Amino acid sequence: MAFEPPPRLVRALGETPRDTATDDWLRRLPELAQEAVARRDLTVERVQVPGGRSSLVVLVRTREGTPAVLKLVPPRSRPDSERAALGHWGGLGAARLLDGADASGDGAFLVERLQRDVSVRSLPEAKSMLEAAGTLRRLWVPPPAGHRFETVAERTGRQAGAMADCPDPDAEPLVAAALAAREELLASVPEGAEALLHGTFRQSKVLAGERMPWLAVGPDPVVGECAFDLARLVRDRVEDLIASPSGAAVTRRRVKRLAEALEVDQERLRGWTLFRAVESGVRALRVGRGQDAELLLEFAGWL
Template sequence: MALEPPQRLVRALGETRRDGGAEWLEELPERVRRAVGPRALAVERVQAPGGRSSLVLLVRQADGTPAVLKLAPPWARPESERAALAYWGGSGAVRLLEADAEEGVLLLERLHPEVSVRSLPEAKALLEAAGALRRLWVEPPAGHVFETVAVRTGRQAGAMCAAAATDAEAAPLVEAALAAREELLASPPEERLLHGTFRQSKVLAGERMPWLAVGPDPVAGECAFDLARLVRDRVEDLIAAPSGAAITRRRVRRLAESLDLDEERLRGWTLFRAVESGVRARRVGRLQDADLLLEFASWL
């Protein structure tokens, strides 16, 4: 089956994998064939721009029902995504129809990929996104194997330290972000199952519910960690606004209040995640993104 992976996916793999995910990309046509054939799926098209860590196909099942077929490489943790979607059972998130995590295959209900909450006015988008996120914050299953916030951020902290050693400009922000992480982890509140990569574009319009979350990279930890990524949505607009710093601080306060979270904990995780993303963007050569993120972090 001939297919062309979206450039967004190819570019992201080039940034995150030493070999650019070449072997997995080369095997994609065969992987699609193995996923489609036994399930009697009819492929409509590749979704573009699609995701940064998986190939997403719009398909129809044997009875004509629209669905989405997602193929993810092993390093994208498809088993973790499968487990979280199964546990949520369609409450607040896209419904899992079938999965073969060993093959990196997820068959999902079809939402409206062209309509995310990012299409709404900013205030409404934040409100709807926060409401969708609240439904996902449930107690993790007993004996779960989800990565924890402490483990994930520990891995990120190591990369940040290495980058700061050769980046004098970013070093003060990295130091502040790492200090915030240490303080936050010293007294964590109750653990919840989190989306992990939540932002406005991860909430799509659906039929069962107005808005449903997609594309989790689930993690277990405190809710403020999950909300932190939402704080900086539309960061380019914040940077361009004359009162961007004041708007950011108000956004932290309002989001914390709307979800009954500690404002300082949300501010701390927002700082850490913005600096981590900024340092990573600079490392792979996305200098404009890096500058935006690090300026945003300086406001916190």
């Protein structure tokens, strides 16, 4: 079977800064997929299309006939980190890792198959937020001793450096506010707030399963305070928020309700929501996704 990368994956990788490792991975992807399938003695059903923006997703069956998903992740997306997080969660709140946590470092790993066409986003807005928040809470566990996960300070430090070179002068006040919020938040992290976080959590990352109703997929794990993880969920369905005449008020209520429901500080959640929205908006500007950038920066202005 041919393992050609879906166009969505190729476009998404093309929006990131070019590096030889990613180019080589994309060029060799069909070969890498064949090797990963053979190494695990899998039967291939099909490549998931449109698939993800940062990995090749292949629907397979194990030698015992169990449905599973084989993921192949480029080196820059930290596949070993994702594998380690899934192994640490042990299927609680997230798809279960079927490879060992210390499996071959080939950038591929096998996970429990969920219903990829049924995400929590398919529910009515209030219900989807409730279910997503409940799933996220289960993921917030202490990181393993001696972990090598990236920290919130490290990740946002890299992002802050890129934000400072914003291509739109009109966005500079928001960028300055977001960078100031980050500095203030990192200078006052509550004691004992460190947890293993999903890192890129949103409603579309929560899929229906058989073992549990809803389970998270596709983490980009990071260690830090829970408000950072929750911040991305605040802006879910941002296009609907922007289209609503009461979008700003709904956003502020959402911050308040999510903070109360998950017992995080409301102002810290607001600050991380601002930083993450502006960071995403500036990144969208940089790669030419002007409409996305406009939505994100308008949303950030409400905070």
